[in-house]
Amino acid sequence: MGIKENLDVIEKNISSAALKSGRKREDILLLAVSKTVDIERMEEAKALGLTDMGENKPQEINRKFFEIEGVRWHQIGHLQTNKVKYIIDKVCLIHSVDSLRLAEEISKRAAAKGIVKDILIEINIGREESKHGVYLEEAEPLAVEISRLPGVRVKGLMTVAPFVDDPEENRGLFRQMKKLFVDIMNKNYDNIDMEYLSMGMTNDYTVAVEEGANIVRIGTGLFGARDYTVKDNK
Numbered sequence: 001m002g003i004k005e006n007l008d009v010i011e012k013n014i015s016s017a018a019l020k021s022g023r024k025r026e027d028i029l030l031l032a033v034s035k036t037v038d039i040e041r042m043e044e045a046k047a048l049g050l051t052d053m054g055e056n057k058p059q060e061i062n063r064k065f066f067e068i069e070g071v072r073w074h075q076i077g078h079l080q081t082n083k084v085k086y087i088i089d090k091v092c093l094i095h096s097v098d099s100l101r102l103a104e105e106i107s108k109r110a111a112a113k114g115i116v117k118d119i120l121i122e123i124n125i126g127r128e129e130s131k132h133g134v135y136l137e138e139a140e141p142l143a144v145e146i147s148r149l150p151g152v153r154v155k156g157l158m159t160v161a162p163f164v165d166d167p168e169e170n171r172g173l174f175r176q177m178k179k180l181f182v183d184i185m186n187k188n189y190d191n192i193d194m195e196y197l198s199m200g201m202t203n204d205y206t207v208a209v210e211e212g213a214n215i216v217r218i219g220t221g222l223f224g225a226r227d228y229t230v231k232d233n234k
């Protein structure tokens with residue numbers, strides 16, 4: 001199926017999941033995950049209205065940034081401190097902050113450019129060894145520490161849930177994310193603005209939206225299977 005057909009299905013699913021959780025389609029951002037996707041197909045997605053694109057690797061953002069216009073870039077993959085400098089003035093949101101050290105580097109680089117960078121705290125909700133992110137109970141203290149840095153603004157939480165056969169298995173985890181999101185929001189910390197809850201991917205985005213996600217990150221479901229054999233994608 002083409003991107004258009006895939007998008008039609010995704011739009012329907014997001015709309016009905018939004019309704020189930022008492023919201024509207026416009027309340028949820030569909031982030032097109034374009035890692036390994038070539039510029040031609042990204043242009044196609046853009047023409048269909050998908051202007052927010054998510055990438056894993058700073059190198060890939062750095063390259064594609066100059067090849068396509070009118071895109072809002074999101075860093076969604078693990079970010080090493082030494083790569084911050086490549087994307088600091090290119091991305092609108094960094095989803096994957098999981099240490100004070102990384103936040104300090106982002107703050108330093110942002111301040112040097114006279115900007116304040118929006119970031120999300122990444123939580124390893126399934127407590128999986130293979131995943132990045134902090135444990136649920138570490139997220140609030142980390143957010144508070146980060147909120148004192150001048151060059152970043154904490155805008156919410158993000159997670160990559162476990163890969164499961166049945167997305168229902170992740171419902172309880174998404175619910176835990178939403179609960180923490182609301183708990184932190186209600187405390188009204190200075191410089192913490194709980195606006196985005198980034199969770200749900202191709203496999204489980206419907207359940208994630210039903211449980212309160214307002215950014216879903218979808219790659220395969222939109223562009224089809226990724227091709228990691230292309231040299232630039234490695």
Ligand SMILES: *Cc1c(COP(=O)(O)O)cnc(C)c1O
Binds near residue numbers: 033056201203220221
């Ligand atoms: C690749 C990736 C996605 C998208 O995954 P799909 O299953 O292809 O939708 C979402 N979030 C992150 C952090 C990713 O690395």
